[in-house]
Amino acid sequence: MTRPDWHYPRKPFTHDTFVALTRGPVPAMSLFGPRRTGKTEFLLHDLGHHAADRYGHRVLYASFWQSSVAPLGLLLYAVSEALRPRSYAERVADWLRHPPVKVRIGSDKGPGALEIDLSERRTARLGQDLLLLDDLLGQLADRDKPAILLLDEVQELATAPGGGEIMAGLRTALDRRRDGLKTVFTGSSQIGLNRIFSTRDAPLYRFAAPLTLPPLGPDFVAHQLEVFHAVFQRRLDPATAQGFFDRFGGNPMAFQRWLMTLGQYRELPEDVAAERTATALAHDLDFDRIWLELQPHHRAMARILAEGDHDPFGATGAARFEALTGQPAPIPQTRQSHVRTLARRGLADQWDREWRLTDPLFEAWVLDRPEAEI
Ligand SMILES: Nc1ncnc2c1ncn2[C@@H]1O[C@H](COP(=O)(O)OP(=O)(O)OP(=O)(O)O)[C@@H](O)[C@H]1O
């Protein structure tokens, strides 16, 4: 039996992004998508796979999420690994593992080989390391088949030690090889991405064309139900499946968890499986603790953002605040400061000028809370 492939290929989006990246006028794109909606999956299994396996481009991936690893060390490691001959599948397996502590950069033996400790901050060597990065990127650049750099969770760079210098060094190195190196940066915080690409004095200011990950839809649901049938020999009602998918804001991860619950417990009715999945997800993602750590006025503002029906700082938002808390609503500036607190904790984000909760799963969970809990 062949291994079931749960990956739903985002074909048109992959094709368009690949073409724009390799043949368009811009050397980079910044891809935004809310938490857990498939950015990393798209980078690794759609775009990266398409570029490497189908068209023979060199592809590298690095995620700045792992705060235990100094970002510049991680970049040096990623670029030097990309220069070694390996299959794309082997590379993906490596990227998904945690990077080793000590790594060898450059050729395995002889001059140019360098061993570095990825946990070390190496701030004293920042200048030398940036030169090394520039040199390695120069080796990777290819005008005929541009190398594709997939840099995930890039908003973390903005706050990392030496982040400004690293971004400036990266920009210079990438700018010098606009035809030979193409980059996709991703982030799950619009505010974080803006800080990097839309702030006038930021090193990567306007370096990347913004791109939004399209939401998954009924085709994804139909695809997953087919795989489910192939694996578990069981058909699920498409309308019920679509209902669950919509309830969780079209989230692929929640949907797959629901399918796994149904696969494991055959007798479980679909709605009971839905409740169980919701509870298990909330537990894994620690939503209870996050909620309890918020003050009632923060919770009220979170709820108002989740509902999305009122202007949070206007009169309708004020009325909703009063209904939720039984207290008079504070002035708009105070409500704004509550929302900024949510943003600082990574819970709220601003897209197209509108405030929302960052994580669609948290949003669905907040909407499920009884109002009295605020
Ligand atoms: N195209 C897809 N086909 C099948 N499953 C998918 C797809 N996209 C996402 N998923 C499922 O959703 C999960 C979350 O996706 P992923 O980790 O790529 O999201 P993300 O946007 O990078 O999240 P984060 O904001 O946490 O970085 C994946 O582990 C996978 O199970």
Ligand SMILES: [Mg+2]
């Ligand atoms: Mg990710």
